[in-house]
Amino acid sequence: MSNRPLAGAGRLVPLLRAGLIAGIVIAGALYPLAALTGLGAKATAHAVEQKTNILRDALPAETSYLYAPDGRTVLTMFYEEYRRYTKLSDMSPNIQQAIVAAEDSRFYQHHGVDPKGVARAFVANSRSGGVSQGASTLTMQFVRMALRDSARTPKEVQEATQQTSLRKVKEMRMALDVEKELSKEQILERYLNSAYFGHRAYGIYAAAQIFFSKTPATLTQAEAATLAGLVKSPSEYDPVTSDQKDATGRRNYVLDRMTQLGYLSSDAATAAKAEPIRLRLTDPPNDCASLPEKYNRWGFACDYLKNWWSAQPAFGENRLERMDKLRRGGYRIVLSIDPKMQEAAENNVGAKDSTGSPFANGIVLAEPGTGRVKAMAVNRNYSLDVSENGLSSNPEAGPKVKANYPNTVAPLLGGGDLPGYQAGSTFKMFPMLAALNAGMPLSTAYDSPYRYQSAIYDGWAPSNASGAMTGRQTMWSGFGKSVNTYFVQLEEKVGADAAVRLAEQLGLRWRTDVDREQASPGKAKKWGAFTLGVSDATPLEMSNAYAAIAADGRYCESMPVQSISNRDGNPTTYTTVGGITREVAKPRCRQVVNADAARAATDAARCPTGDTPAKGSCGGWSTADSVRGTVGRPVAGKTGTTDSTRSAWFVGYTPELAAASFIADPDNPFNAVGDGQSQIPVNAVAQTLRDALKGQPTRQFTPPSDAISG
Template structure:
């Protein structure tokens, strides 16, 4: 600083003007802050104390990590600000010294506010007639960053960053208070985890990764000085730009200061200054569309399901926006429930007869009975935001309703999102059968089912069977095995259609169209005769999990995509039940929906469609998917489903260990019928996936129903 006197009259006006602006700041900075009296401090003291209290425990936003089931392999991350909080003992001393040398040479001498720095800035700013030099200490900078990070409204962000004398006074006051509560090491740790280094790198962990592809504990003096130099102006000193002149000069300025402060010898500093800036860049993945390459095209749909599930969990906020903000800022460690072996089997077998270039989507979901954990999700599509390869994606004549979501899409075709799903056909007969069995109907009870049935209850509706071979007396086994429409409409009339509707809801189905909601309403459910024939939309996620409840002896578990969710402090993420009990978010949430005996009876009847042999009855000679038992090679139950003109086709099947549901349909145009020629595709997809997923596993048997429910 110059020692020349400021005596000329020409200097008086700028000094007076600067004094009016900065006088409060100078007075306020003089420790122990006695000058705050009389300048409005009392009016703001309470607010300052409240904010200081918050800052003592405040932590900056942190990246959430998504892991493969091994709990080690990172699949992707979720963040607004790429940051991973790092303890100071896990940072190289070089970066600690470099940031002090770059931003606050007297950090270890002052108490939060540096009077010498304020005086120096006052003189420099007076000479320049503006603000040419700041006086913020590391502590004051931390206060500003922490206030910004803890702000919950735009107004609070503005108040934390606006250039006013009052904001500066509050900042100083809080810096002084913070230094009474936190050690220098704690402040430095928080600062280095809050600072922005450019290129979406918030905090030293992200900076070390993005610029040098390493962790903070391995930073050399040259690397540390380069990063520390960025904090003042990440764009001006950006070393990634083609011209590194400014970054080079700033880095060397930091190295000179490190030598002056005794952190390195003059010779070492001179040698370091001669080195070029050598970067090793990393572009960290963010969100599902940028998953690591090995998993990007295949696990993206599962990742997207995770996000949709997360957005529905009250544990993470009051609404969808709050919950997604928590995901991107909360620093969670999330381990997927997906099973790589089962996922591989699903990917191999789904779409085996209809590839990614087909307008027909063929998808499959595999659920685990007894937990609700989703073990696999696959569809004959590539999870990608790049739609340039899609038919009609750039064709203005295709019309606004043609999405052509193939081969690339991020649409939630498998469930868990906003799409209503696809008509599921006769797979819905399971809900009527379960409701009947749970209401006292026996497996061996008979119904004489004509080819065409004139309903007296459902406004004269007259459903027909798919073929004349279904006509005649049927039991639950043969009626389900042959998929006899008239049998199930008569059974529905006997127990009341609303029982099947309400049971489907208890098993996780949701009505997403106005038509379905109207039919399922309390006023109309009792006359929804076509419900049992599967006229409602459903997703494979819902159907796999509903059938998993049958495999689990009637115990329904909510679909869940995770094995564990840990908070940033390593504790499990928790939620409160309606009764106020705290439980882990990632733990299965199960309840008994139908009796175990009713579920076992339904399973016994559901062995008939697959070509398997039930434990207690006979299937009546033929079935709709008799190839399944031979393909799976172990006890298996399930049900086919097709809609009018075979616009969509389904199969839902299960063993004691796994349940799977597969569909084929055109998501863009439900009137584009898949036809009978492709109706076998979902049957094979489920059968081959169960076979491959269970290869090498012990063969488990279904538990037979009791003689009482058999009748």
């Protein structure tokens, strides 16, 4: 009997010890919760409030898609994290159940923080002497991922991911707050769209695509368990290995947990575990170099899109922010390229010079009245692989600089940072249009001797290309024959600075130091050679400038898109000065010259092409008189060559379409094209306009008034 109390005491010791341990565990578990009030909460309340607002409203980064004009054919994607937001209703119940089983079996019982899980982790970590088990619920993990996705600075990224007690306290507090704002279904949906599964797959849509080439809605139980098992450690359980032992073991663990939670019968789990992991891998394209081979040469239009995007204030305050939006914003972008016109352009430049030629022969088509780019083609492959390219022949480039043929991603057609090419007499359009807009008639006549010495331009003495250009010329004959001395006199009368400023209003930009200096207010008045096209320009600029003339003087900014919608499917908008909200992809147009002046310029511009003007006479011959017969409809335009024919151009237009083509060596401007190849751009434009407009009704140019015709 005397031993019974001792025996009772002996039994009591383990109980007391167990109670003490339990108390410590509970205290340890509740400490973070208690810390959410009092000093800890006061110290973090403001930050938590700010972050909670972000979490409640922000969505994770999402891939932007670039579509062909049909709005269905995906050309490529832009992303840093391949991800596409998917509603929970579009996910198989299998993946919903598998992720709960794998990451948080008490997800539907707790309110953001699981005290039992905290206690269990405390015991496990105490025994291991380190962090062997976490206590993060799905909600807490979502909080962490959302903070990471919303981080914009390295400091914010560090704060969102660093392993500290303070971060854990904030995370738990925010999880509790989030569960007050969002339903379990909303949290699960956002979690599954944020989680990283490895192999650049962010979110369940990307994971299903990359690993199984299917949508989340069609994932089987075994596939869902495989993906759910990856979240804990994407590299450790990676199934894309020759040995899938770890991946299979983790998948089977998830299937067992699904069975324990009642999501899966034992028989179904056994059958699923018997399956090997059958992957069907997809490598999602990213950026312009990833376009399908069929659309390879659309890469130049894609590249122009990126450069255009980076200049749009609607997408951010600077280039970095704008490109970040493109790669994270989940936009749906439809290119303005017309497949029929693009094919015509590719056929008619590719047939003139092979991709292996040092001379780039390119063409751009623009739509009058909208500015939308309808085709961009050049005799190059759009590719980052320059291993087979030769070296540049330009000594100024250096001895080891690769040439840009046959492969390149350089913006040879415009829209990037390359200066372009001297455009020759295509620039005669600008002083003529400036003169017409100032009220000078088409009949304005000047005598054109073989040599003409300008007093205004400090004795500069341009010459004509041929003695046949002498005699009295009007705008019709002077433009048709490309008489230099006529246009210098016309430019003197209207003012070279007026021609320069008009060219700027029609979209031209000065990219070299020499051009910027000559175009400056202090020097533009004496830039007599401007009318001869000594400035660099791109076919993108020139096609759009001439498109404005075709549109009766209404200039529209060059635009590579048909539409842009946000991730919610609504058109992307921006606010202009005055608080007016506009769609980003809508044409942005303004009247630059009066309609009658533009119609008069077109009437004169019919002379170079062999077409018949409505009012005057072309004087008997022209520089590109085969164009009208090839195009088969009313057409206007202008040829252009530079000194020693280092480059050659033709810009032509109908009422429906404007096209600018050039040929030059982008690597070495001193490598002359030569007179023998100067006809190539003429034919490229004529044949492309013919093919692109085939089957469309023939439209006529509107004649100028008698008053401006003179």
